[in-house]
Amino acid sequence: MKLAGKLDGINDRHHFFALAAKTMRQVLADHARGQSRDKRGGGRKRLTLGPGSMAAAVSEFDAIEFNDALEHLASLNERHAQVAELRLLGAMSVLxxxxxLGIGEATVKRDWQMAKLWLMRELA
Known part of the structure; x- marks a missing residue:
């Protein structure tokens, strides 16, 4: 539903996947917040992402903490956060x-390394 209202402005396949990744992160965080409300029994549930993601290497992660960390990273470096979001949730390749994003592959690789290290430290 969150994605359906935004489909009119999609320019291409990459734009769709970027929008889908952002929407997926918001849905995961909203779901986790709903699960942690006192009226629903409280306590956060840990979610596991599939293979190939940084979170899979960590095994499990808290969706709210991940969302907050990604927002904090965006406040420090928007492009690093975009690269991480597209890599982890959009399953997009470096290319x-x-x-x-209209940048070089080497820049994406550097941004991904920085974002990955920052997120791992932040979520540890």
């Missing part, structure tokens, strides 16, 4: 991210 796809470079094309979508």
């Amino acid at each position: 796809e991210i470079a094309d979508h």
